Amino acid sequence: MAHVANDDPASPVQRERRTRILDATITLASRGGFEAVQMRAVAEQSDVALGTLYRYFPSKIHLLVSALAREFERADAAMAANPVPGDTAADRVVHVLRAMTRGLQDDPHLTEALTRAFMFADRSARHEINHVGTLLARILTRAVRSDVVDPERDATDEELAIARVIGDVWLASLMAWVTGRSDAEQTQAHLERAVRLVLR
Amino acid sequence: MAHVANDDPASPVQRERRTRILDATITLASRGGFEAVQMRAVAEQSDVALGTLYRYFPSKIHLLVSALAREFERADAAMAANPVPGDTAADRVVHVLRAMTRGLQDDPHLTEALTRAFMFADRSARHEINHVGTLLARILTRAVRSDVVDPERDATDEELAIARVIGDVWLASLMAWVTGRSDAEQTQAHLERAVRLVLR
DNA sequence: TCTCGAAGTGGAACGTGTTCCTATCATGGC
């Protein structure tokens, strides 16, 4: 039941194993989407026994959401490194959304796999899901307020609410895109429309 | 491959069978959530062979999303019957959201089953998903504009965009609630906050 | 009424996520 905690792998060996497993997950997802991420295949490709894989990640959903979290951590770090361009909050948010959306649409299979896992997750994966949600909110909140005079001041309730609403719309758009209900152009248009509605 | 179309069951017998299957689905979902809706159980309870069940609904996801669609159709019809109370668009939308949310929270297992199926759906279920999305948009659009002077006039782009954004936030909130990341109170607060942000 | 194709039945079979078991391996404390 208990598995290796995300942020506290006991040993460097385990940390490295975890990395290998997530790498294999991304590779397989990128190649064939959700259905191609088969637990036996992940175990084989990361050179780990099936039982070990399940010790590290208690389900396929946990595995994929953890992979998503790692991607978001990278994106967050990359965006934190250099300031978001744009004069208004709306400009910056649109810029960030455009970057994220483009990144995803460049790898449709990976996006499909990670998105569907995220959406399908149940209570047992709420910590991982929450982590992803937090990262998304952080990225958007930074875009919304990256020109405030005192960046150390906590974000206001309103800034947080705006970031959350935009995040919600982004997730719904992602879902629509993954299910083939809207193409890249429609997705982007809807996102920008929503940003303009919320940020004014 | 081809299954009985939703809106054109060939015979009354088939229509009645379809109803029985969806009833069984709702019953099982209400009792034990997504995992309790097992195809063999649905077939048995609706007194139909497994192969027949698959002829009517090509997958568990199609089945559950179709059940969700039927629920939304009922809700839509009920709400179309008598006008939404409230003086402002925001009031009416909040009222509708509150009603829908309460209805769902009264049956957590059913909500979990239908929501997760909706979120997990892939391209093969895009028609069913789209139908649900259309119904949701229709319900919200009506709430937004139910006091316009000429209700026959088509909704404006802005009215539609507002309804879509609110629908997106509602879906995301539903997901957060299902995964246990937010309780009923937080969900409602976030929804109302979003409505106020978008409608002004 | 007879016939024929579509629809339904009952159940075996298969794939993949998940669990479980036993033997082996690695590591920290003596």
Add this chain to the structure above:
DNA sequence: GCCATGATAGGAACACGTTCCACTTCGAGA
């Protein structure tokens, strides 16, 4: 160095979604 204990390997076993097949029943048209 040696042991105790937890981690891993390897793989069988199980559950449930899905597919398939052989047979039967139903119903519309000749």
